[in-house]
Amino acid sequence: MNSALKELLGLLDLEQIELDIFRGRSPEERIQRVFGGQVAAQALVAAGRTVPSDRMVHSLHAYFIRPGDPAIPIVYNVERIRDGRSFTTRRVVAVQHGKAIFTMSVSFHILEEGVSHQAVTMPRVPAPETLPTFQERMVNVVGDDPAWRDHLSRPRPVDARYVNALTWEAQKDPSLISAENHVWFRYDADLPDDPLLHVVLAAYASDFTLVDTVLLAHGLAWGSSNVRGASLDHAMWFHRPFRADDWLLYAQESPWSGGARGLARGEMFTPSGDLVVSVVQECMIRVSEDVMKS
Template identity: 50%
Template sequence: MTDKPRPSPQQLADSLVSVLDVEQVEEDFFRGIATPGGRGRSFGGQVIAQALMAAIRTVPGDRTNHSLHGYFMRPGDATKPVLYQVERDRDGRSFATRRVVAVQNGQPILNLAASFQVEEEGLTHQDTMPDVPAPEELKSELELAAEFKGELPEMFLSWLSVPRPVEMRHVTPRPPFTRDAAPEQSYWFRVTGGIGEDANLHRAALAYASDFGLLGTSAYAHAKAFADPDMQFASLDHALWIHGPFRADDWLLYVMDSPWSGGARGFNRGRIFTRDGRLVANVAQEGLIRQITPRD
């Protein structure tokens, strides 16, 4: 038996586009497809991104999304599609607001609120991007996994082996590559192939990618990692503010930190920069980081 060939970077990017581009099934009702080849629990970033695309489909084209806030209520099933119902709360002269409920098996799994604004000029300032190595100078996680193979959990190696449409290159090692880490991390990421010129699609791709790794930041100070069998992780809520244009298929720097954890929850913040140093998004998330008894 021969191994199934890995999809090309462009095939992975095309697959992501198919996941993000929701289908209208009735007025203000949209359907997002199941994760191609998916199994188990849905990736939260995918549900957030599909909900955002559903909201975008109901908003005039002169308004772009600048913020979203979502609450995860139930785990989704990656093998099944999701229905999105959009409520058109307000269409003002400058802003529009939408609410979206994601439904699967007759039950809500996510509530999302999104705001859209007509482009305007205004006072401008931003944080400075950290001075970090360029992505071309860094190894991919697959390359790092090959170096640390004998020291990494089998679950983590299995997770890394699955082809994904978003490539990441870490600036500094993170658990489980190292257990000596502060509650902060930075990595470059991009969609593996071109996804076209639709700015809304790039926003949805950013929403999708913004969920990668963020929650784990709050466990790093405790030498814990997502793949550890004695830990349970789950996103509880997710907020994203988009400040300006970008391309999700070009390298973006994601800078994260966790100022607090307690009560089996961890709070995390993130900033996203373009290669030329523009701050294009801020992210915040609280999630479950519960210590459990490993299963036999």
């Protein structure tokens, strides 16, 4: 297990400061705002700490309200909405500086037998082992920039292998522009057999590339002086048990964008083709004059 994954697992081990109140911290990095996937994952951990272990997360619906401040802890207040015989509902509010920065509703369900079908099929893509790592792809993008090369040399908690072009590649080559974005990912370590942990890690990774999928459809890229983006809301449905330390294909697409917003949706498949997670997110995308006005 590399140091970045160890740090992430430490960030997910929230401190309980009172009944249904938890505190989380952020990485010690010089970043302007807290990564949205981190807040979603920590909120999910907080909710899960208040639910019996025989109930699994089956859905979450979240709103990113304000940017998170990485310099101070985040307090997660959990409200016990309902404890039924089959379903349990929790609401989590993340607070900093006395204001809500994030809210999430989470539903848990006991394991039940029922009708089953899967109409969608996994896209036919190269196996992850045949694809270069994110760092290897980025080296070709940044060239000899020493600052970027130092950044890319650091370990990452998630091993991501992109099937499609990176946004920076599509920005340079318009033939690579696409409204589809397929990414293999896994956490490269033997993780504990805790179902909640694997769901939480999938939630963390789910926020990495959805905004990228909207940018990719327009040949836009992060780091450009005229582009600004952020997640607005996020919804996930967990269909089957899975492991985040096995490869998952995150098949994403952006069906629409307009009015400074973009919609992206994704499906996570196991290598055998089982659909295990569905995701939908709306994001803010502001370009050129819109950025100047804000």
